Amino acid sequence: MYSFFFRFILGLFCFFPVVSKAQFISATLGINGLTCSMCSYAVQTELERLPFVEKATLNLNTNIAIILFKTGQKVNIRQVVEAVYKAGFSVGYTEADFIFNEQEVSDQxxxxxxxxxxxxxxxxQLVLNGKTTLKFIDKKYLRKKAYSFWEPMIKESLNGKTKADAENLYHVTL
Amino acid sequence: MIRLLFIALIFWTVSAKAQELYPYAEAASTQAKGVPAVRFTYENYKELPSQRARNYGGVRLIYGITEKLTAGISITGSNHHLKKFPADLSYYFQKHHQKTFQQNPYQVEGLVASLKYKFLNLDGHQRHFRMAVMGAAAKSFIPHDGAEPRLGDNSGVDGSWIATLLIKRFAVSLTNGYLFPFKYKDESQGYSFKSGNCRYLNLSFGYRLIPTAYSSYSNLNVNLYVEFISANYDKATMTVNGQPYSFDVYQNADKYIYNSLQAGGYTEVRPSIQLIFYSTTRVEMGVASPIFNQSYLHFYPMYFLSIHKNFFRNKKADNPKKI
Structure with a gap:
């Protein structure tokens, strides 16, 4: 009984801080495996189909996609990355610009x-203010070789989490 | 001289640095998920000695079920065959390439369904290595009359594996497969005919000639391809009223018809050029020539043309944006 009460009280205080007045502005993805414009067009049209995407521009020579998000809409970075895979290609790196307001951060x-x-x-950095580029480091969000550096930390972070919790959790660095 | 030219072309493509959108072979890459495409194929050659034009055409619908699985269904037609074998087989197997023999009608010949599954995908910056397996099955409505099989001409099944490497503007792909044709039966006349089982190996090279650098999705792409098609197959077998029918008596008649019924093997080369318009529509044209022996499915030179259109799922305006 005491144990349940203790957990209940603890749960009330164990929430993640919500960043207010914040939003995703844009994302930049390096697309791997592309060389011709027909393939690039398949990727661009998949990105543009996402309801929260205002505009997607894919440079045909560098294969870097810049995605601008609609203001006031819920942005799902997972869907952005999945759109590239749906088109038959993969992601070399994923970055997104996020507006912070004097946000203190630390490892974990x-x-x-x-x-x-x-x-x-x-x-x-330990204090984030203004437009900040977040680098997404989960599997499939960057090259396999680069992911292998982060893999032990991410696996430890996901240890004991349910599938639903894991799907809603992104790992980022600066 | 022609062989030297081809060899020079191969070295040039390898030393240069394309594309894997091959006019003949399937690359290991799959169609984007949810994206349909339609492909028209046309082939033409002159039959000898009749000098009649033989035409073949097909329409193929392609769809990306998932990013790893692509389905296709084709309908094919030509004036290569009669509706059924005639009662006088002896006259048919001696004379059907002569001008005096009745003209073949244009008709729908077969339906082909295929599935391709990409099981390996190693992507890097402007490069990838992919491997896939492909299976196809066909229902034919006509009597094919040669040892070398072809899905659509024959009912049958086909299985292959494909490996494709793309590095910047150069792509190379290897396909190895086995085609097992089913027996054609004409119960009203008591005939059965079976083409030989076929093993094939295709090696395809592709190179993007222009543009060297893109400025827009509207840039015209010009890709050059050289494809080597190799096959060997068993002899054709036929029965009449359940008894084996021998083709040996036709050995001294039309050599081409006789050879087309025997086991064989060949390598032919198919150089071709491809134009891609607005990053959605491919137009390809080329010619097939023999290098080692020859195919008896067609005469040489055989010209081919195909048009392939992808229907990407645009959310907004259909006009591709400039970069």
């Missing part, structure tokens, strides 16, 4: 925004 720090949780791993 988690913040919530629009129903998703974002956990920092080894952030280079």
């Amino acid at each position: 720090f988690i913040f919530s925004y629009d129903g998703f949780h974002y956990q920092f791993l080894k952030p280079a």
Whole structure:
């Protein structure tokens, strides 16, 4: 009984800080495996189909996609990355610009925004203010070789989490 | 001289650096998920000695079920065959390439369904290596009369594996497969005919000639391809009223018809050029020539043309944006 009460009280205080007045502005993806414009067009049309995407522009020579998000709409970075895979290609890196307001962060720090949780791993800065580029480091969000560096930390972070919790949690760095 | 030209072309493509949208072979890459495409194919050659034009055409619908699984269904037609074998087989197997023999009608010949599954995908910046397996099954409505099978001409099944490497503007792909044709039966006349089982190996090279750098999705792409098609197959077998029918008596008649019924093997080369318009529509044209022996499915030179259109799922305006 005491144990249940203790957990209940603890649960009330164990929420992730919600970042207010914040939003995703844009994302930049390096697309792997592309060389011709027909394939690039398949990727661009998939990105443009996402309801929260205002505009997607894919540079045909560098294969870098810049995605601008609609203001006031819930942004789902997972769907952005999945759109590239749907077109038959993969992602070399995923970055997104996020507006912070004097936000203190640390290693393992988690913040919530629009129903998703974002956990920092080894952030280079401790106070974030204004437009900040978040690098997404989950599997499939960057090259396999680069992911292997983060893999042990991410696996430890996901240890014991349910599938639903894991799907709502992104790992990011600066 | 022609062989030297082809060899020079191969070295040039390898030393240069395309594309894997091959006019003949399937690459290991799959169709984007949820994206349909339609492909028209046309082939033409002159039959000898009749000098009659033989035409073949097909329409193929392609759809990306998932990013790894692509389905296709084709309908094919030509004036290559009669509706059924004639009662006088002896006259048919001696004379059907002569001008005096009745003209073949244009008709729908077969339906072909296929599935391709990409099981390996190693992507890098402007490069990828992919492997896939492909299976196809066909229902034919006509009597094919040669040892070398072709899905659509024959009812049958086909299985292959494909490996494709793309590095910047150069792509190379290897396909190895086995085609097992089913027996054609004409119960009203008591005939059965079976083409030989076929093993094939295709090696395809592709190179993007222009543009060297893109400025827009509207840029015209010009890709060059060289494809080597190799096959060997068993002899054709036929029965009449349940008894084996021998083709040996036709050995001294039309050599081409006789050879087309025997086991064989060949390598032919198919150089071709491809134009891609607005990043959605491919137009390809080329010619097939023999290098080692020859195919008896067609005469040489055989010209081919195909048009392939992808229907990408645009949310907004259909006009591709400039970068």
